[in-house]
Amino acid sequence: MSTIARKKGVGAVLWDYLTTVDHKKIAHLYLISGGIFFLLGGLEALFIRIQLAKPNNDFLVGGLYNEVLTMHGTTMIFLAAMPLVFAFMNAVVPLQIGARDVAFPFLNALGFWLFFFGGVFLNCSWFLGGAPDAGWTSYASLALDSKAHHGVDFYTLGLQISGLGTLIGGINFLVTIINMRAPGMTFMRMPMFTWATFVTSALILFAFPPLTVGLIFLMMDRLFGGNFFNPAAGGNTIIWEHLFWVFGHPEVYILVLPAFGIFSEIFATFSRKRLFGYSSMVFATVLIAFLGFMVWAHHMFTVGMGPIANAIFSVATMTIAVPTGIKIFNWLFTMWGGSIKFTTPMHYAVAFIPSFVMGGVTGVMLAAAAADYQYHDSYFVVAHFHYVIVGGVVFALLAGTHYWWPKMFGRMLNETLGKITFWLFFIGFHLTFFIQHFLGLMGMPRRVFTFLPGQGLETGNFISTVGAFFMAAATVVLLINIVISVKGEKAPADAWGDGRTLEWAIASPPPVYNFAQLPLVRGLDPLWLEKMEGKKELTPAEPLGDIHMPNSSFLPFIMSFGLFVAAFGFTYHQETAWGLPVGILGLLITFGSMFLRSVIDDHGFHIHKEEVLELEKKGANA
Amino acid sequence: MTNQMNSGNERVDLAYRRRKNAEEMRHQVIAFVLMILLTLIAFAAVGYEEFSHWFVIPFILLLAGVQVAFQLYYFMHMSHKGHEFPALFIYGGVLVMLVLVWAFSTIVWW
Structure with missing residues (x-):
């Protein structure tokens, strides 16, 4: 097998991607398929907002609305946000720790394809009778009652398959980060995004099994005559809710911790300053992950667990605000006194702080169990979790796209278009969701497909719909940006000129073996350290030699x-x-x-020293 | 993966490693005999009619716990160096699960 780059036909490229075990190409696959599902979920969101644009609308009625809202939530969480997070983990983490690939390249590919086929299976339901319609939480009392078509079965089996992929991916990153760090890369020298990936992977390891168990129970009940959730036969419908939220709450942190990691990188890079309070950031990340397992029942305050349980879960939930607050202040102090460069990723990062804090504040409001009886199942909750997930996670994914695009594809995205995307998205986001707090406080229930005129809900809903179209426009601008970037400016190794971590020390896009010689890491922000000492590149930790690579499969x-x-x-x-x-x-x-x-x-193959030298020379010229 | 020793020579400290292996073998055999013994005791406890369930069930659970520890520490080498992360994740997982069970059995359902 030769690694000399050459022009390949469409078929060859396709085959290459179908069989690849290279973490960088798997990152592309995650980014593309996650992106497509993101567009699909966005389209579903637009349909929801069109339906709610005016009172008594009949664009999507009853059952169809239920299907669209269920698929919007399920798609956005499981098929868009998670794979996009995995895209950046795959693209960046092996580079940041100075590794040539993840620990198990074959499993990495398996994880992707499981996610992909699970997602495709879930979406096949649209063409086969009807999509799942019991909400993204698929509470058993609703899910077992949805008998008109196989929608919920597509949910259980589709999520089971893609969940398996996520679990495999998580374990892979744990092993990679523990075992494959370059010489000198101690745990407390790991970049924040790598730390976030590590903690997130541990969360995946502990949080996905409850979901798997819940989905198996639901599958048994619906397809194989089980009665786990059927009270009439001695089952208990509340068990699903517990299992789901024991998974579901850590899931929120599985999404948002990598987002925090992405922003930590961006703040440090574009403030051109070391991340403030690095060790407290690590501590806060681990603490959030730990507390994330202790609070699941705050989603169930109105189930009737009793005042003691509600009070304890209420207090436990509020404590999460403490480590999160530590992080917010650390980011602010990172910027303070820095020489700030307002690039597109930095726009998102700066906008993220107030947006996410608003989501956090409503989170503490919701955590007060007594008050939650008022907010529960209203648009206030919808506004809260969209502030957290869009203001936190989606902002981070868009920022990460702009930030790491040059590293992943070797071309810069256009900054002007990037800023247009940002402003459209930022304005659209607040326009859509800010007003929903008030709609919720006025009593508008979530998941209901219509509202009546004359109740003071018209203006708010119309504004919200307008905002959704702003976000759609932002997405279109981003797509245009991506298309024209094919002919865009070629990215150098240190694409932003201020790179601090190892990924910016090698060519964009990196050669297939990443590092010709594994680097020696001498501190936090190793590339910055070397640059400050007037060096152009990292000190190698090993002589140049043959590189062992895994075979495609x-x-x-x-x-x-x-x-x-x-x-x-x-x-x-x-x-x-x-x-x-x-x-x-x-x-x-x-x-x-x-x-x-x-x-x-399958023993893999070697790239010989001479070939490596030749490729390095080419990379340097390009 | 990479050899942890400084020398690539396989025969370095052969005598030491032989002694070490023999010692380990002895530990494994002892642990194995103990495990069989514990299993027999468990069967006997269940089979003996005089014992109440309130004694037998916690008792065999305790024996099971000891068996797990033997398995992990003597057969899966968790007592050796370089197993800190498996230990961390096992105890982390156990901790999370215990908190869950504890929460369910004290505040959620009773």
């Missing part, structure tokens, strides 16, 4: 495809004769390819 795709087929079979096994055989066939495909993976010896 098509098996991850086939394994995941097998589960995709099996999911179809089991969904329809009750009413059709072909269901069961197809289900078994799918499992055979999966287990067969796992068997192949076990028996075929």
Whole structure:
């Protein structure tokens, strides 16, 4: 196998991506498919806002509205935000710790394809009778009652498959960060984004199993005659809610901790200053993760757990504001006295602070259990979690896209268009969701497809809809920016000129083996350290030699495809004769390819020293 | 993966490593015998009619805990150096689960 770059046909590129185990290409795959699901979820959001633009509207009525709102939430959380976070983890973390790849490249590809097929399966429901319609939380009392079509089955099996992919990805990053740091890269020298990835992966490891268990119970109840959630047969419908939120609350931190990590990188880079209070940032991240497991029942204050449980979960929830506050102040102090450069990513970072703090403040309001009885299931809650997730996570994903695009694709995104995107999105976001606090306080319930005229809700809803279109326009500008970037300015290694961490020390995009020689890390922000001492590049920690690389493999795709087929079979096994055989066939495909993976010896290959030298020379010229 | 020793020579300190392996083997055999013994005691406890359930169930759970510790520390080498992270994650997971069970059994459902 040669690694000399050459022009390839469309088919060859496609095959390359279908079989790749390279973390950088898997990052592209996550970014593209996560991006497509983001557009889909955004479209669903627009439909919701069009329906609610005026009272008594009939654009989406009843069941269809339920399907759209369920799919909006499910898609945005599981199929857009999570994979986009994984895109940046894959693109950046191995580079930041000075590694040549993740610990298990094959598993990395498997994780992606499982997520992808799970997401595709979930969305197939649109064409096969109807999408899931029990809300993204899919409470068992609703989900077991949704009998008109197979929507909820697509939810359980689709999320089960993609959840497996996420779990595999999380474990992979844990092992990578523990074992594959470059010489000198101690834990307390790891960049904040790597720390966030590490803690997030631990959260994934502990939080996804409860979801898996919950989904298995729900699958049993709906498809195999189980009664876990059926009170009439001795089950308990509340168990689902607990299982879901034991997963669901850490999930919020699984999304937002990487967002914090991305902003920590951006603040330090564009303030051209070391991150303020690095060790307290690490401490706060770990503390948020730990507390994140102790607060799940605050989603269930109105279930009737009693005053003691409500009070304890209420106080536990409020304590999370403390480490989060530490972080906010650290970011502010990072900027204070820095030589700030207002690039597009920095715009998002600066806008993130007030936006996210607003989400945090309403969070503490909601945490007060007694007050929550008023806010519960109203648009106030909708406004709160959109402030947290859009103002925190989506801002970070957009910022990260602009910040790391040159590293991932070798071209700069246009800064002017980037700032237009930012302003449209920022204004649209606040226009859409700020007013929803008040709609909620006026009594507008969430998840209801219409409202009546003359109740004072018209203006607020109309403003909210206008805001949604601003965000849509921002997304269109971003897409245009991406398309024209193909012919855009070529990015140098240190694309922003102020890079601090290891990823900016190697070519953009990096060669397939990342580092010709693993770097020696002499402190926090290793590249900045070397630059301050007048050096152009990092000190190598090893002599130049042959580099061992893993072989590409098509098996991850086939394994995941097998589960995709099996999911179809089991969904329809009750009413059709072909269901069961197809289900078994799918499992055979999966287990067969796992068997192949076990028996075929795959020792990878070497890129020889001479080839590395040649590639490095080319990279330097480009 | 990478050898932790400074020398690539396989025969370095052969005598030391032989002694070490023999000692470890002895530990494993002892642990194995103890584990079989514990299993027999568990069966006996369940089989003996005179004991009440209130004694037997906590008792065999305790024995199970000891078995898990033997398994982890003697057979899966958690007592060796370089197993700090597996230990951290096992105890972290156990802690999170215990808090969950504790919360359910004290404030959520009773």
